[in-house]
Amino acid sequence: MTAFRGASLGIGTYAGGGGAGVYAVADGWTLGAACPAALNASFGAYAPRFGLHYLVDERDAGAVGAYRSGESGWQRLACAAVAGAAPCHVALNHAQTALAVANYASGSVSLFRLDDDGLPLPPPQVHANTGRGPNPDRQEAPHAHWVGFSPDDRWLFQTDLGTDQVLAYPVVDGRLGTARIAYVAPPGSGPRHMLLHPRQPGRAYLVGELANTLTLLDRTDDRLTARTTRSTLPADWHGDSIVAHLAANRAGDRLYVSNRGHDSIAVFALAADGEPTLIQHAPAGGDYPRHFALLEDQGCMVIANEKAQTVTVLHLRADGTLAPTGISLAVPGAAYVFDTEPPR
DSSP states (O other): SSOOOOOOOOOOOEETTOOSEEEEETTTTTTEEEETTSTOOOOOOEEEEEHTEEEEOSSSSSSSEEEEETTEEEEEEEEEEEESOOOEEEEETSSSSSEEEEEETTTTEEEEEEHHHHHHHEEEEEOOOOOOOOOTOOOOSSOEEEEEEEETTTTEEEEEETTEEEEEEEEEEEEOOOOOOOOOOOOOOEEEEEESSSOOTTTEEEEEEEEEEEEEEEETTEEEEEEEEEEETTTTTTTTOOEEEEEEOSSSEEEEEEEEEEEEEEEEETTTTTOOEEEEEOOOOOOSSEEEEGGGGGEEEEETTTTTTEEEEEOOOSSSSSEEEEEEETTTTEEEEESSOOOO
């Protein structure tokens, strides 16, 4: 495997790691020029309705930008302050009329309305959480780490790594109501990212960054109940490791979690009732796999290894397991990988 067979990739980078913005990667596995307007792009979302990518600028005075990718390169159409610190995750509602942002350092969520062109309308509505957890180094304050809308757009969910909670905000007429506690995670587990099952809206999966766990949750409206928890690490692993990203395939029968420290991708088979079974630990090919993109049409997974400052590629087999390709590209500050031309 030496090319992406038509796929175009973007790589978001941290300026503190030497990144110069979002880099382009195209067929032939070469690194192109960076878009310097898109700094600290550690996460993003794509709106097919507008053909826009929304990328966070993860810094103290955080922002989110709206970008379009074309033959002449990247164009930034708007940049809006999130009124929060260190935005690290962003999500669109399904109607593509609102954009939510999780701000890690300020422990807050920002909600933007989008105009007729898909551009965020400032100022955002901001809600900050309160509290802390038992880990004095990572849970000294709230730390919002993920946001996502329910399939019917009636609820905005938010994970809080600092308080061991998942919150649910009612969404009425494009505005957030008072947050409710949807789920209380085990103390010190540090909820990072959550995934609503792509085919079964009554189920969700939550990864605990600090506990290295994957939990199957049953969802009833704004309430989440834990059913099963699995480790993302081998039983005989005793080193330091923390969870990063998770994603499921389109069929909803395979789920993937990245382990930073063990430097692997944990592959889970999902049964018809949603129960996860660990079937593989695939080496990520680099140190500290922070984020990955599952490109099923190209038959691969692309991984941003933060400490190694590389992007690596794993082959996606027909059974959903992963295999090495030997492809590794040096990218300073590598943090986030995404398809710049995703299927509509």
